[in-house]
Amino acid sequence: MTTTYRRWTLAARPSGLPRPTDVALGEVPIPTPAPGQVLVRVEYISLDPAMRGWMNDARSYVKPIAIGEVFRALAIGRVVASGHRAWAEGDVVSGMFGVQEYACLDGGELTRVDTSLAPAPTHLATLGMPGLTAYFGLLDIGKPEPGQTVVVSAAAGAVGSVVGQIAKLEGCRTVGIAGGEAKRAYLVDTLGYDAGIDYKAADVKAALREACPNGIDVYFDNVGGPILDAALANLARHARIVICGAVSQYNSAAVVGPSNYLALLVQRASMTGMVVFDYHARYGEALAEMAGWMKEGRLTSREDIAHGIETFPATLLRLFSGENFGKLVLQVA
């Protein structure tokens, strides 16, 4: 039996794209859980665009990762030793385990994962934070009504794919934006979008005008940059823009603001930011509804699984090149 484990820590703060030297792989002894604590063997690690923000020393919705600290990450694993009465060896659990092979946490910091509903990686995707973000961002902030037009950027991604599917379930016309013909086809053929736009091939502003003849009622933005501006140029009266992320800007030294923001005035529209953690008290209801849709075959989840914790720096970069297809998950073993 091994007595040490590997873990990635933050070594330096990047400017621009993270470099391999911004993180460091170390090896430390496996701890024994104290009373109240649980030792988890980490199996699947969620890789998210938001991680880029955590590497910056800037005011945000969570504090930055400290230099030398284990790289923060949501993950799923299995209890291997428990000092907490709620947990037993073999339980499948999720928590902020970090990018490491083992995590030792207080029992109160774990959440049970029901693998009878869906395989573990799906609980990091549609039945996890991305799905919850889509659910509350679309329904609580976007407030789509049947017959309205909902546009989603990064529409094939972990969050966007769920936004598009829920909007369709709500009776909306849905238009997805993603990069490349394979993703565009996936939007329409698999995710059920009414129209798909390949932003690498199309003039997005013109393509949106064509796909949304009555304007955009809800725009769910994961990317920022020129695509946000193209959406602003096509808003319907009283449109709602949900600001969920801005992956096109995360590696920029200077964020470019939306120069078409005065469309908010012309169209009496709003642009509202959301952070999923605010909905913590309602996670249960949302997951129950989404699990029901999955069981009925009305909601799909796709994960893009990379293998080996040693690939972490290279795998992380795939989030920013648009290479990943579905929720990016790092399988530890």
Place this chain on the structure above:
Amino acid sequence: MTTTYRRWTLAARPSGLPRPTDVALGEVPIPTPAPGQVLVRVEYISLDPAMRGWMNDARSYVKPIAIGEVFRALAIGRVVASGHRAWAEGDVVSGMFGVQEYACLDGGELTRVDTSLAPAPTHLATLGMPGLTAYFGLLDIGKPEPGQTVVVSAAAGAVGSVVGQIAKLEGCRTVGIAGGEAKRAYLVDTLGYDAGIDYKAADVKAALREACPNGIDVYFDNVGGPILDAALANLARHARIVICGAVSQYNSAAVVGPSNYLALLVQRASMTGMVVFDYHARYGEALAEMAGWMKEGRLTSREDIAHGIETFPATLLRLFSGENFGKLVLQVA
């Protein structure tokens, strides 16, 4: 008695600041009102930053002024001949009379002006569109609560001065931003702002941080540009930004978007555009409440009156140089 009158028409579409040659002064015969029509001698013309937008051939909340068309303007005048049963000679009325000495309109397009409440120019200021814009923008979109911090840009202007005073009446802490020490002093000494910032002298971002130790709950934006970015950098959680105008951008070929817009995400905040016309059905209630406040001495109005319709091109430019102090009104005679 004269049989002709002078009027300004749009001659060309400016790029950047309007040039004197973008408008043309002409002289035409005074018409006789047809049945149902009313002839008005125009006395006071409202000059507004929004006029710059009407000179562009661009999609907006009203259609552009056509080349050769009388320059659109809200104004107040006196009925000199009436073919409509609701109006009689001598009635003081307001309407979209344009920048001209006489206007001939359908009787249904006029609104009665009650000069027992306040002098005519005040009905183009606090008891007119600017006051209504302030009232509905602040109360309906900004939704300030007692004890919250409300920040206003162009805070000494026609709209901003009313926003600041109403916010104070609602029990808020108010911070105004304006250009120059005279205006800054006016904000605090006359309009009752708790703090005033001279954006020409101060680092606005740092000054807001100092003046708003708990962050900004409501930011009422009339200017856009770097001041909007400074406000975004100082938002409180769940802040509301009211986008009422962007006078710093109206003469720019390319609008600069707010590069700090991701503060909306971090602070779960919103940015919403408003156009006063949407509240038409509620103008009466708002004017009654504001007239009451004026009578009680709790709300003041200040007009900056320029003289002579022939000064129109030069007077209009004062809106963009920040020279005007209070609501800019052009007195025709």
